[in-house]
Amino acid sequence: xxxxxxxxxxxxxxxxxxxxxxxxxxxxxxxxxxxxxxxxxxxxxxxxxxxxxxxxxxxxxxxxxxxxxxxxxxxxxxxxxxxxxxxxxxxxxxxxxxxxxxxxxxxxxxxxxxxxxxxxxxxxxxxxxxxxxxxxxxxxxxxxxxxxxxxxxxxxxxxxxxxxxxxxxxxxxxxxxxxxxxxxxxxxxxxxxxxxxxxxxxxxxxxxxxxxxxxxxxxxxxxxxxxxxxxxxxxxxxxxxxxxxxxxxxxxxxxxxxxxxxxxxxxxxxxxxxxxxxxxxxxxxxxxxxxxxxxxxxxxxxxxxxxxxxxxxxxxxxxxxxxxxxxxxxxxxxxxxxxxxxxxxxxxxxxxxxxxxxxxxxxxxxxxxxxxxxxxxxxxxxxxxxxxxxxxxxxxxxxxxxxxxxxxxx
Amino acid sequence: xxxxxxxxxxxxxxxxxxxxxxxxxxxxxxxxxxxxxxxxxxxxxxxxxxxxxxxxxxxxxxxxxxxxxxxxxxxxxxxxxxxxxxxxxxxxxxxxxxxxxxxxxxxxxxxxxxxxxxxxxxxxxxxxxxxxxxxxxxxxxxxxxxxxxxxxxxxxxxxxxxxxxxxxxxxxxxxxxxxxxxxxxxxxxxxxxxxxxxxxxxxxxxxxxxxxxxxxxxxxxxxxxxxxxxxxxxxxxxxxxxxxxxxxxxxxxxxxxxxxxxxxxxxxxxxxxxxxxxxxxxxxxxxxxxxxxxxxxxxxxxxxxxxxxxxxxxxxxxxxxxxxxxxxxxxxxxxxxxxxxxxxxxxxxxxxxxxxxxxxxxxxxxxxxxxxxxxxxxxxxxxxxxxxxxxxxxxxxxxxxxxxxxxxxx
Numbered sequence: 001x002x003x004x005x006x007x008x009x010x011x012x013x014x015x016x017x018x019x020x021x022x023x024x025x026x027x028x029x030x031x032x033x034x035x036x037x038x039x040x041x042x043x044x045x046x047x048x049x050x051x052x053x054x055x056x057x058x059x060x061x062x063x064x065x066x067x068x069x070x071x072x073x074x075x076x077x078x079x080x081x082x083x084x085x086x087x088x089x090x091x092x093x094x095x096x097x098x099x100x101x102x103x104x105x106x107x108x109x110x111x112x113x114x115x116x117x118x119x120x121x122x123x124x125x126x127x128x129x130x131x132x133x134x135x136x137x138x139x140x141x142x143x144x145x146x147x148x149x150x151x152x153x154x155x156x157x158x159x160x161x162x163x164x165x166x167x168x169x170x171x172x173x174x175x176x177x178x179x180x181x182x183x184x185x186x187x188x189x190x191x192x193x194x195x196x197x198x199x200x201x202x203x204x205x206x207x208x209x210x211x212x213x214x215x216x217x218x219x220x221x222x223x224x225x226x227x228x229x230x231x232x233x234x235x236x237x238x239x240x241x242x243x244x245x246x247x248x249x250x251x252x253x254x255x256x257x258x259x260x261x262x263x264x265x266x267x268x269x270x271x272x273x274x275x276x277x278x279x280x281x282x283x284x285x286x287x288x289x290x291x292x293x294x295x296x297x298x299x300x301x302x303x304x305x306x307x308x309x310x311x312x313x314x315x316x317x318x319x320x321x322x323x324x325x326x327x328x329x330x331x332x333x334x335x336x337x338x339x340x341x342x343x344x345x346x347x348x349x350x351x352x353x354x355x356x357x358x359x360x361x362x363x364x365x366x367x368x369x370x371x372x373x374x375x376x377x378x379x380x381x382x383x384x385x386x387x388x389x390x391x392x393x394x395x396x397x398x399x400x401x402x403x404x405x406x407x408x409x410x
Numbered sequence: 411x412x413x414x415x416x417x418x419x420x421x422x423x424x425x426x427x428x429x430x431x432x433x434x435x436x437x438x439x440x441x442x443x444x445x446x447x448x449x450x451x452x453x454x455x456x457x458x459x460x461x462x463x464x465x466x467x468x469x470x471x472x473x474x475x476x477x478x479x480x481x482x483x484x485x486x487x488x489x490x491x492x493x494x495x496x497x498x499x500x501x502x503x504x505x506x507x508x509x510x511x512x513x514x515x516x517x518x519x520x521x522x523x524x525x526x527x528x529x530x531x532x533x534x535x536x537x538x539x540x541x542x543x544x545x546x547x548x549x550x551x552x553x554x555x556x557x558x559x560x561x562x563x564x565x566x567x568x569x570x571x572x573x574x575x576x577x578x579x580x581x582x583x584x585x586x587x588x589x590x591x592x593x594x595x596x597x598x599x600x601x602x603x604x605x606x607x608x609x610x611x612x613x614x615x616x617x618x619x620x621x622x623x624x625x626x627x628x629x630x631x632x633x634x635x636x637x638x639x640x641x642x643x644x645x646x647x648x649x650x651x652x653x654x655x656x657x658x659x660x661x662x663x664x665x666x667x668x669x670x671x672x673x674x675x676x677x678x679x680x681x682x683x684x685x686x687x688x689x690x691x692x693x694x695x696x697x698x699x700x701x702x703x704x705x706x707x708x709x710x711x712x713x714x715x716x717x718x719x720x721x722x723x724x725x726x727x728x729x730x731x732x733x734x735x736x737x738x739x740x741x742x743x744x745x746x747x748x749x750x751x752x753x754x755x756x757x758x759x760x761x762x763x764x765x766x767x768x769x770x771x772x773x774x775x776x777x778x779x780x781x782x783x784x785x786x787x788x789x790x791x792x793x794x795x796x797x798x799x800x801x802x803x804x805x806x807x808x809x810x811x812x813x814x815x816x817x818x819x820x
Contacts (some may be wrong), residue, residue, distance in 0.1 A: 030629030081544050081577040083493060088639070129724035132770040134491050134758025167758065197771040229489030229498070314539035348544025348577065349762045376487040 019384035022212035054097055055235045062088040066156045069093040076304035080318050080358045082348045083136065084164030086228050091235055092141045092162060094209045094270060095196050096256055098234070102195065102329075106231065106239035111223070115191075115261035117181025118206075124225060124240055133222055135169045135245050136351035138322045142248035142275055142291045145388070145397030151280050153394030160299045160403060165320070165356045168232075168243045170224035176259075177218065183261035188215055191262045192242040195255035205268045212265040213244050213251050215291060220245045220354070223256065245354040246325035247292050248396065250275055277391040284392060294324045295399035296384045298331055298359070298376040303407055310409045315363045317344075320356045323378030327353035330377045333361045337371035337404065338386065344374070353379070365409045373404035428800045455569075462763035464507055465645045472498040476566045479503040483571035486566060486714040490768045492758045493546070496638050501645055502572060504619050504680060505606050508644070508665055509701030513606065516641065516649035521633070523698045525601075525671035527591025534635060534650055541585035543632055545655050546577045546761035548732045552658035552685055552701045555807030561690050563804030570709045570813060575730070575766045578642075580634035586669075587628065593671035598625055600654040601672045605665030605788035615678045617812045620668075623654050623661050630655045630764070633666065646658040656766040657702050658806065660685055675700075687801040694802060704734045706740055706794045707808035708742075708769070708786040713817055720819045725773045727754075730766045733788030737763035743771045747814065748796065754784070763789070768806050775819045783814035 051058055054066035062077035073186040078084065102109070107125035141162035142260050143155050156162070173190070177183060194209035213221075224243045232238035237254030244251045250270070265271050275291040276284035298321035303310055321328040327350070332341040344359040351357075359374070375384040388399035397403075461468055462478035472487035481501040488494065512519070517535035551572035553565050566572070583600070587593060604619035623631075634653045635642050642648035647664030660680070675681050683699040708731035711723035713720055731738040737760070742751040754769040761767075767817045769784070779790040798809035809814075 079579065079636050079641075080542060081579045081636050083577060083639050085639045087496070129726050129772065131772070132490060132726060132728065132755075132757050132768075134768065136759050167493060169489070169491045169758070172428035226489055226491050229491035229493050229495045231489075316539050316542060318542065345542075347542050348579070349546050349759075349765075350760045351761070355759075358542075358544065362539065362541070 001265040002360065014153075040043050054100060057087065058091075058235075059085075059087040060395070063090075064161065066158075069096060069154040069157075070188070072158055074162060075160045075299070075301055076319070078161075078301040078320060080347060080360070082165060082299075082351060082355065083228060084166055086166075086230060086233070086236075089139075089236070090141065090162045090165065090358060092156075092249060093254070094250065095207055098195050098197060102255065103234050103238055106225065109239040111256060111379060112192055113176065113180050113260075114258070115184050116177065118344045120180060121265070122176070127171050127176065127223060127240070130179055131171045132169070133172045134167055135220070135222065135354060136165065137243075137245040137354035138163060138165050138294065138356050139249050139252070140164075140294055140322075142250050142395045145399075145402060146394035148397055148399065148402035149388065149390075149394040151257040151390075153392060155393060156311070162249075165322075165351070166227050166359055168222060168224040168241075169226035169229075170222040170240075170243065172194040173218055173221040173223060173242075175349050176223060177261075183215070184263075185314045186263040187261035189213065189262045189265055190215060190217065190221065191258075191260045191266050192253035192256050193258035193260075195257040209253060209270060210266040210268040210269045211251050211253055212262065212271055213247060215261070217244050220226070223259075224225055242385055246294060248275075248294055251292060275395065276393075276395075277389070277395060278393070280390050280392050282392055291395045294322065295396055295398045296324045296326075296328065296376045296378045296382050297322055297403075298328075298384060298400070299403040300333070300372050300374050300405055303372075304405065310365070312366045312405060312409055315365050315409070317327070317361045317363055317372060318347075319344075319359050319374050321359055321374070321376035322356040323353060323376065323380075325353070326380035326382065328376050329379045331357075331359040331374055333359075333372065333374045335363060335365075335370045338373055338401065341375075367410050368408075370407050370409065371404055372407060373400050375400040416473065431642070431755040452570070464510060465501055465783065467497065468501075468645075469495075469497040474571065476568075477805045479506060480566040480568075482568055483574060484667070484803045485570045485709070485711055488711040488730060490711075490757060490770070492575060492761060492765065492768055493638060494576055495685040496576075496640060496643070496646075499549075499574040499576065499635075499646070500551065500572045502566070502659060502662070504660065505617055508605050508607060509646055512665065513644050513648055516583075516635065519649045521650060521666060522611050522668045523586065523590050523670075524668070525594050526587065527594070530590060537581050537586065537633060541581045542579070543582045544577055544579040545630070545653070545764060546575065546634065547655040547764035548573060548575050548704065548766050549662070550704055550732075552660050552805045553803070555809075555812060556804035558807055558809065558812035559798065559800070560806040561800075563802060565803060572659075575732075575761070576637050577639070578632060578634040578651075579636035579639075580632040580650075580653065583628055583633060583652075585669070586633060587704075593625070596673040597671035598603055599623065599672045599675055600625060600627065600631065601670045601676050602663035602666050603668035603670075604663050605667040618678045619663060619680060621663055622662050622672065622677040622681055623657060625671070627654050627657065633669075639738075656704060658685075661702060661808055672712055684803075685805070686803075687799070687805060688803070690800050690802050692715055692802055704732065705808045706736075706738065706786045706788045706792050707732055707813075708784045708794055708810070709742070709813040710782050710784050710815055713782075714815065720775070720817060722776050722819055725775050725819070727771045727773050727782060728757075729769050729784050731752075731769055731784070731786035732766040733763060733790075734792070735763070736788040736790035736792065738767050738782075738786050739789045741767075741769040741784055743769070743782065743784045745773060745775075745780045745782060748783055751785075777820050778818075780817050780819065781814055782817060783810050785810040811817070
């Protein structure tokens with residue numbers, strides 16, 4: 001729960017009493033609204049680390065730099081257009097990215113495919129002739145929302161911003177598999193290996209970014225070379241990234257060099273012990289469930305920490321809602337911490353089940369303190385829970401209460 | 411028709427004979443593919459004018475700078491993700507934009523609304539509490555494709571790139587109209603006036619950017635402050651722009667200061683004589699039809715002028731197709747200048763009827779010359795015509811033949 005303290009001023013109008021009224025579109029009272037933080041209208045930005053060189057083209061005002069490999073989007077910097085602009089999109093690298101030189105000739109990038117009838121390698125230029133697909137989807141770090149776990153898990157203290165909704169374009173994984181005669185009969189997993197260099201003398205399994213996902217993702221997975229209509233930059237896994245819609249970001253392997261259809265999961269530490277749900281206080285190990293699919297989740301983006309002071313009157317409450325592996329179907333907003341819920345409206349086109357949707361609710365707010373929370377229900381009927389799923393490393397926090405905001409209207 | 415001459419080399423494989431074969435997704439022959447021009451992989455860029463200061467954040471490699479107020483996206487720079495990145499989006503200003511200072515406090519921008527039951531002005535901050543809508547739509551200059559008219563109309567010689575597909579977010583015009591008690595009974599038009607300064611001593615009607623559109627656009631029009639999830643920049647009409655989906659760009663008035671529900675069209679020259687369909691050789695005047703709605707149109711983006719040489723084998727042919735005011739429903743591609751047509755596949759999510767869709771077709775090409783053309787049919791059954799609608803100023807060229815490309819495979 002975050003608290004926002006705003007200055008005490010009334011400019012446009014004062015409302016009587018302490019009641020909260022909900023207005024339709026046709027009302028006639030106005031509140032001074034919120035501007036998103038942006039280059040042209042920055043919110044309060046605290047001194048912070050500079051952007052790393054490979055991401056120096058990003059919008060620093062919209063981001064919180066935790067480290068060179070962990071950069072978060074500010075809650076208030078999320079727009080209402082549905083797609084997250086690339087310069088505001090979070091970054092999470094498990095190890096430092098390969099050198100920028102791998103982007104010099106993207107078409108020459110080589111992917112090795114094994115565990116199939118006819119193992120072979122493809123250049124990216126060759127992959128581009130196999131098929132073309134675009135998917136709008138939420139890209140979210142497994143640890144997003146970790147900061148709200150009370151036991152303070154180790155790892156980056158992400159709040160809401162290790163997530164964005166982007167359009168990936170590439171070749172359907174199915175088309176690649178067809179071109180190599182199909183997977184070996186024993187295959188149960190799709191295992192991708194990233195192109196990060198392994199320092200000499202180090203056991204590859206301890207640092208390699210190699211992840212396995214169930215073969216069942218085959219229908220929707222792709223190998224992507226474009227994001228939001230731009231060639232995929234190094235910062236987001238270019239020149240080529242395995243993309244697994246509906247799964248947390250770590251499963252979408254960056255700079256992918258090897259794609260294998262395997263009977264077993266990768267022996268790499270990132271698969272065997274990291275990214276597992278272990279009980280609080282217990283180190284994770286192969287016996288614990290793997291962090292794969294994302295659960296339904298939503299949070300409010302405005303009014304937020306970048307907001308101007310909120311005067312009594314009409315306030316536009318906005319946020320984003322993802323359904324996980326099933327489309328977001330309904331979003332409710334509460335102003336009183338979950339006592340009373342109001343159905344919000346979806347804004348903009350439906351970009352498919354893996355995308356998030358912006359939601360909006362017009363509130364008529366008098367002076368007072370409000371606890372703003374939201375909860376989504378997906379098409380499969382799963383509702384975002386009040387409580388987080390407790391786990392040692394703080395993965396996949398989707399508690400609506402944790403993601404709430406306390407705001408003052410005065 | 412543009413010609414591409416590629417170097418004569420074969421690298422991956424040679425095919426026998428001169429026949430053209432069309433392959434499905436599962437084929438097994440490969441061609442060296444095309445890379446889009448980009449910062450990391452630039453195409454052949456000729457020396458050109460620099461970007462103007464208000465647009466210096468754009469990707470110069472992706473653009474053709476005709477003048478400070480007319481900047482075109484290169485055909486090959488259009489990605490396949492559906493939405494045009496802001497840094498590659500074309501710019502067309504009828505007069506120079508207002509000073510950048512109007513972006514310092516977007517929330518304080520004032521819009522005057524008249525021709526309604528209760529005329530009043532709104533700050534942008536107030537507008538933001540009235541409602542929220544996003545629309546994915548093609549933004550296209552009326553003169554896009556002018557360069558292909560044989561009579562050489564005056565004006566910017568746009569080829570394919572005075573167009574993009576973007577997501578605008580703002581308040582539905584309907585919600586604004588409701589808040590002022592509805593339009594006056596006589597209203598037939600929605601008339602928007604831009605915030606450009608009119609130099610002293612000049613008749614405003616000769617230079618004012620003031621356009622009228624039929625009241626019938628009310629259901630889908632909006633007042634936008636966001637584009638592609640970013641605060642609307644000055645270059646694209648920020649802080650506030652009237653947006654009329656399905657209509658050519660000039661009808662979406664930038665830096666809008668006045669919104670009027672009027673009985674008559676604006677007396678401004680830009681409404682009365684410019685942007686009218688007059689016969690070739692005849693000056694346009696109020697008797698000629700106004701340039702409003704866009705007709706269905708498509709063109710091929712790859713392979714294109716930024717392409718690497720095309721070797722025989724599989725080639726991915728891609729392009730974009732808009733339906734105008736009705737959704738694109740079908741796209742056909744021809745390799746022989748329209749003798750034989752092949753249905754292409756749509757790529758990515760359907761973003762609504764006003765958006766364009768990427769289309770793709772995998773071609774198996776042997777050595778030779780090909781005339782690549784595409785034509786779209788919209789949901790209303792209108793098919794993109796072979797011939798342009800001849801008109802003096804070269805508006806709304808949607809001839810499929812004009813937009814074709816001749817490519818050499820060798």
